[in-house]
Structure formats: structure tokens, C-alpha cells
Amino acid sequence: MRAAVILLLCVLVAMAAAGGVPSGSYCGSYMFFIKGRIDFVSSTELDFNLDVGGKKTTCRKERFVVAPGGELTLPDKDNKGDCIGELIKDNDLDTLKIHFDGNKIHLDAGVGSVDLKHC
Secondary structure, eight states: OOHHHHHHHHHHHHHHHHHHHHEEEEEEEEEEEEEEEEEEEESSEEEEEEEEEEEEEEEOOOOOOOOETTTEOOOOTTOOOOOOHHHHHHOOOOOOOOEEESSEEEEOSSSSSEEEEEE
């Protein structure tokens, strides 16, 4: 039991050092015609909004996990029918890396990257 408590405290300290779990809304754009917004609706779910030249896509209640160090993972993205997973597949992207440093979110889709800031 004591070891579990110590492990939990270590994880919490690591998350605090990485900026913890994001909250609120983060916005950014890429080359002026791609706009994105992530709304953290809880400590485990986010809404992802994307506008590419007027074509808007919204992915609601996407589960996320923040690892120590700030990496965000989307555990359902490989599931058939997952909204963000379908966006990745439909746009022939190999990857979507998400990192939170406490102040901003860095999205890297392999072909380009963008920083999202509180909005």
C-alpha cells in the first residue's frame, strides 16, 4: 500500500511539473486557412474543432490521457468510427502528436505543426 501511495505521488508531481491536465480552450491556426480549437470539457474528454477553408469538423467527447512529461494520447483514435481517427485516416496522415507544456498545446501532424494557446 505504501509503495502505491509513493508511486501515485510521483506521478502527480511529474504531471505538475509538465503542467498537469489542460483545461479550458486552446486555439491556433496554420497558414491562415486552417483553424483549430480544442475545448477540454473534463479531465478526460475534449472537443476538437477544425476549420479547413470553411469546411468545419467537430469531434466531441474524445477521450484523452496526459502522460508524465506532457504527451497527450487519444486512446480511441485507432477504433473504427472514432472521429479524430477518421480525420487522420481520411487526410492520409501518419501521425498526430500532441504535447502540453502547461502554457500551450503543440500539435504535430507530420506534414506541419501548430501551437495552440489559451483563447
